[in-house]
Amino acid sequence: MVAPKQFLDYVEANSTRFIDRLAEAVAIPSISGDASRRNDVFKMAAWVKAELEKFGVKTDSIPLGKQHIEGQVLDLPPAIVGRIGDDPKKKTILIYGHFDVQPANVSDGWNTDPFKLHFDKETGKMFGRGSTDDKGPIMGWLNVLEAHHKQGLPLPVNLRFCFEGMEESGSEGLDDFIAAEAKKGASGWFGGVDAVCISDNYWLNDRTPALTYGLRGLAYFNIVISGPGADLHSGIFGGAVFEPMNALVALLGKLVTQDGRILIPGVYDGISAADADELQIYENLDYSVADLEAAAGGHIAVSQDKATVIMARMRNPSLSIHGIEGAFSGVGAKTVIPANVGGKFSLRLVPPQQPDDIRAKVEKYLHEEFAKLNTRCSMKIEYLHGGIPWVADHKHWNYEAAKIATESVYRKSPDFTREGGSIPVTLTFAENLGVNVLLLPMGRGDDGAHSTNEKLDVSNYIQGTKLLGSYLYEVAEITGTKA
Template sequence: MAAFLKSELETLGASVEYYYPGEQEPGLELPPILLGRYGNDPAKRTILVYGHYDVQPASIGDGWGTEPFELTVDEKGRMFGRGSTDDKGPVLGWLNVIEAHQKVGLELPVNLLMCFEGMEESGSEGLEDLIKKEAKGFYKDTDAVCISDNYWLGTTKPCLTYGLRGCSYYQITVSGPGQDLHSGVYGGAVTEPMTDLTNIMTTLVDNKGKLLIDGIYDQVAPLTEEERERYQSIDFGIETFYEALGSETVCTDDAQETLMRRWRFPSLSLHGIEGAYSSAGAKTVIPAKVIGKFSIRTVPNMELSKVTELVTAHVNKVAKSLNTNNTITVGLIHDGKWWIADPNHWNFRAAAKATEQVWGVKPDLTREGGSIPITLTFEEETGKNVLLLPMGTSTDQPHSINEKLDKKNYIQGTKLLGSYLHFVAEEKAE
């Protein structure tokens, strides 16, 4: 796929080099990252675009309606195929833009820098190092970044995405006996680690989604009036959310508050327990060592180190209050920072104008609840504004069976990417 993409780009006149990030394991080379350039006019702005040529695994046996690695278009114009929307369609969009300009004899109004990787579905292994290395090298001319690798909020209205939550993932370890015990033989006489662990886990969050860790909300940026208005105008109904959930088990039935809870407020989820009995049926075990997993989705202006400090203090305080003889520790497994861009930046203004031109509607300004760590890396390393400009819709089913991209979104989306390059070439930096 790397070779195909390199060859396509070179046919279009782009220069492309492979960057090999190294081995995933001894003897297994990671796929190359493509560093591309099209145009080198110092008078033009330079836009760095990112995409990925790898896809999730797929097999017709998983339940696909069509062969996942043959593009199949149905009568509704749905283009089924693995990677159609995530992320081969959007990557091809950029290539189509170059080709279309050549065919109508129009010069591209910007220089394009490209970063196309092949490990996105496996944690973008090697990419961060490349960006850190080349931000001031191959990518040094970057004026703004555009990533087309997410989705509309619904099916009818395009959007620009300017924020992502971070994620700080923790584990609480409670250990007591030297090995798992039979609950018949020992139950009642030993301090059971599971009892301590569940007692701590319940003190972290309530079932309305409120974090119960002292001081955590002090770090959350207050909601501004401009922000509140932005949410009011977003095209999103609670019924759509019920449909996505498959239930109505929500913390609020207010659609706009739901979006804010997903995008701009922190949340805490209890993921599970390692070391306890987790299979179907019944086992009479007293687990000797149990590890509770939870994570906090972080938002501006939460400081990651401060979050970990508050979590640690909270767990230690509760652990002490339990007056237990088990050993309790809490630790961070990993954290990744939230990302927020200025949606009034010229990069976003250009994308909004392009959207109005192509789709005839002002785009929603959205955020997402999940993290795309590489977004933040692009911003931090280049120091430039990063825009997420999605092509597909919420019904595309990336990562699932029957992934698709609507033909309309592919064609209009390609026009949008092209139009964006024209607007971004001209938009005043104020």
């Protein structure tokens, strides 16, 4: 069912007010990673709660406990949950978003005040911290609610909301809340949810809408090599002792080929080659090697073949070396032999890779390779962090609805993408609620989330609002399991 003209017209007619709404949200510097801004995150939570209630949503502010940060103990910002509609004949969609933002200072290189939305009418770009990540999408949902509430239009589905204020700081406290609510079943805030929709990622490029159905997992390691009791002077000891840095670079050099083939035995076990269907998805994507190199800022693609490069970033595992802890990292020419050095690297994982299994393989390989070095330094392997990969069924009605809605709003088929990184809450919902999760991005690939001069194109905001609403109508219409 195409969204009613009444809804679409309202969005067009009220676009200036919708922009004002975004400006109001951007003006609250709700930086979750900065203890001195914690009050602003609370203020933002209250603002979101009040907006939801204006449009008939029943809400609650859920305390998530305490946080230890910068030597202080602070209250975590609450999760704002909401529900509207309880018609058992309608599907129920859970909407997730986050109202906290990354830090931003004019001195970082912003052209305008990051907390004052700057709408450049010539380019159609609205600059401001949080414009695209993730206040724009939350405003999109508020706009949809307003359009229905003000016009007395019934919503086509029951809606549940879960908006958080700690996403940019590891979503502290949220997982426990989601798990606890899920256990409550029908009586919990997420009772009866048929599918989840998360708008917190981006199109692959600046041209074509996208639906995202996969995220890579992670296994993060630190190889710690020790030798001397303290840092030594290379003038005095150089040549006479086994040096930890020397062992470390030898090991780091054995992890992956220059063009990205991981050298750890067994790491590719079980990963199937892409079949014709899957290859077709990559071939269909509106994305080129030139797009990748433009985004990377250098002619450094591992291949000139489009599908190869796309699979490398979306559906194949990868291994990156991030840096060294404990060695000399300053400018200048210090002649130190560092005593304890840690080499940080991580693998991005894809199904069926599991972090625990990868961890065992990495550790076995490193112990073998370390033994071959015949150094008298010692090695310890730290496992810092892990996350399982996620792939959704992109033929599920949740995706089908989003696809039809995209085609109706943008007159263009969406790219079906997988993200190279992780959005951990996706897995939390998928695992705890056992329903399909859709990643439905509003912004473009060049929006610069987390970067200076973050922006959202006004067309993505207004068309995006129409898309979110249209998606609900298509969900209502489409054949699919009603849980």
